[in-house]
Amino acid sequence: MNYELFLAKRIIAAKQYKSSISSPIIKIAILAIAVGMVVMMIAIATGFGLQQKIREKLSGFNGHIQITNFDNNNSEITLEPVSKNQEFYPEFKNVSDIKNVQVFATKGGIIRTETDFEGIIFKGVAKDYDWTFFEEYLVEGKIPDFYGEVSNDVLISKEISNRLNINLGDKFNILFVKENPSKAPWIRVVKVVGVYNSGFQEFDENFVIADIRHIQKMNRWTEDEVGGFEVLINDFKDIKIKSDEVYTQTASTLNSQSIMDKYPGIFEWISLFDNNIYLIIVIMILVAGINMITALLVLILERTQMIGILKALGSNNVSIRKVFLYNAAYLVLKGLFWGNLIGLTILFIQKYFGVITLNPETYYVSEAPVYLDFWYIILLNIGTLLLCLIMLIIPTLIISKIDPVKSIKFE
Known part of the structure; x- marks a missing residue:
């Protein structure tokens, strides 16, 4: 005992x-x-x-790894197109534990209403986009459907909705400046089908999610040209390893960058x-x-x-x-x-x-x-x-x- x-x-x-x-x-x-x-x-x-x-939230707006052209463009706006005809698209077969590869393109625009105007980043996505992040933070409406014809539906943030008094179901104009400023800008009339609120104000006050085909048309790109690719991985702990693997599996003309490299300060x-x-x-x-x-x-x-x-x-x-x-x-x-x-x-x-x-x-x-x-x-x-x-x-x-x-x- x-x-x-x-x-x-x-x-x-x-x-x-x-x-x-x-x-x-x-x-x-x-x-x-x-x-x-x-x-x-x-x-x-x-x-x-x-x-x-x-x-x-950072990966929701940017993906875990972004693949773009190898250039000196450090802005959020994509300038030169990338061909969709890549070995890693639509599925990254040479790298394991990849959740999704999705195309995107961004373009600077100005929202204009009867009383206000504000600069935004018009982010175009396609039918391969993973909406899991925005579904979690959706507060009104629904997720846009980009499977059929070119859609004028957009997803805006609660921040933009409150500041510009744009509500669910409203239509508004977005102006895009052409390469030649002397020419009249492009105008796109879009409709709000969903409102999200991520709480990440730096992105919420800027991003409008829309159909990538609008950007392709304005930039005079073909259907096979996009701004870049966003790669989503299964486990964030492996992001450094996967980022290196993705970099080695892409062409020399392309650059891959993880969100840790893109936002080192955060x-x-x-x-x-x-x-x-x-x-x-x-x-x-x-x-x-x-x-x-x-x-x-x-x-x-x-x-x-x-x-x-x-x-x-x-x-x-x-x-x-x-x-x-x-x-x-x-x-x-x-x-x-x-x-x-x-x-x-x-x-x-x-x-x-x-x-x-x-x-x-x-x-x-x-x-x-x-x-x-x-x-x-x-x-x-x-x-x-x-x-x-x-x-x-x-x-x-x-x-x-x-x-x-x-x-x-x-x-």
């Missing part, structure tokens, strides 16, 4: 244990572990959630979240560990007579230390239980109700996103428990200094 565990259970169940001097200190230690667990879970869930949402910024998360975890575990060390020291000093009796009966220091470590493990697990319960409750409330909002101009999202991965939660619990127990080995060393002759007192 494991008598160390038996003694630890008796100590925990004892009434005098709950009303002892160490009781308030133990409660504070449990509270520290619970609060630390809540803070760590929120830091991980919101930090990783924000990273994931920003990556999703990705450098969100990578800093990892450092913040690790720092919070270290601080919270240290605070919880120090509180537990204090509680365990008080508990040991409070039980010196019991320790002396156990030594007199033949127990060695290792066995007695196990008794107090079992006791400490119970307290840590109790703190973890309440921390998980409170933390998960807060995270689920935020995930489904979006109580905490953010400034989209700064964070690219309108509310704090939550990423829940139960493997992270399990590893966080196991890591916290093990680290706390390792730290608690130090205060149990005082047991070897207790003299049974001096500690046992008979009344």
Whole structure:
């Protein structure tokens, strides 16, 4: 029989244990572990959630990897066409884990209404386009259908809708300047069939999604000429590897660029979240560990007579230390239980109700996103428990200094 565990259970169940001097200190230690667990879970869930949402939105507007002409054009507007007759289109057979390859083209335009006008990026897509991203953020209407004849249907953002007072079902003019500015611009009358709201203001205030055939006609391209290709991959973690593979599998006249290379500033910024998360975890575990060390020291000093009796009966220091470590493990697990319960409750409330909002101009999202991965939660619990127990080995060393002759007192 494991008598160390038996003694630890008796100590925990004892009434005098709950009303002892160490009781308030133990409660504070449990509270520290619970609060630390809540803070760590929120830091991980919101930090990783924000990273994931920003990556999703960048890839939703640009794809994970873009293949375009090898030129010095660094703008969002495609100038020179690329032939659709490529080995990797419509399916990238030489690179694995590719979700979709879709064509696109962009052109600068000006929306003109009776009272306002505003510059936009007119992004043309075709029937091979993956609408998963825009379906998630669609707030009104439907996704345009570009399968039949040239369509005048467009998808605009809630930002453009509010600023220019253009609503679902409305028709409006878009002006496109010709290469010769002295000539009258092209005018396209389009109809709003859907409104999206991604919360990424930098893109929402600029992009109008439309039929690529409008751009092909204005640029005098053939049906086989497009602005470029967007490549979607299955797992974002592999983006660097897949970007290199895509680059090697494209012609020398073409250039492939991942969104990490296209927007390095944003990705450098969100990578800093990892450092913040690790720092919070270290601080919270240290605070919880120090509180537990204090509680365990008080508990040991409070039980010196019991320790002396156990030594007199033949127990060695290792066995007695196990008794107090079992006791400490119970307290840590109790703190973890309440921390998980409170933390998960807060995270689920935020995930489904979006109580905490953010400034989209700064964070690219309108509310704090939550990423829940139960493997992270399990590893966080196991890591916290093990680290706390390792730290608690130090205060149990005082047991070897207790003299049974001096500690046992008979009344």
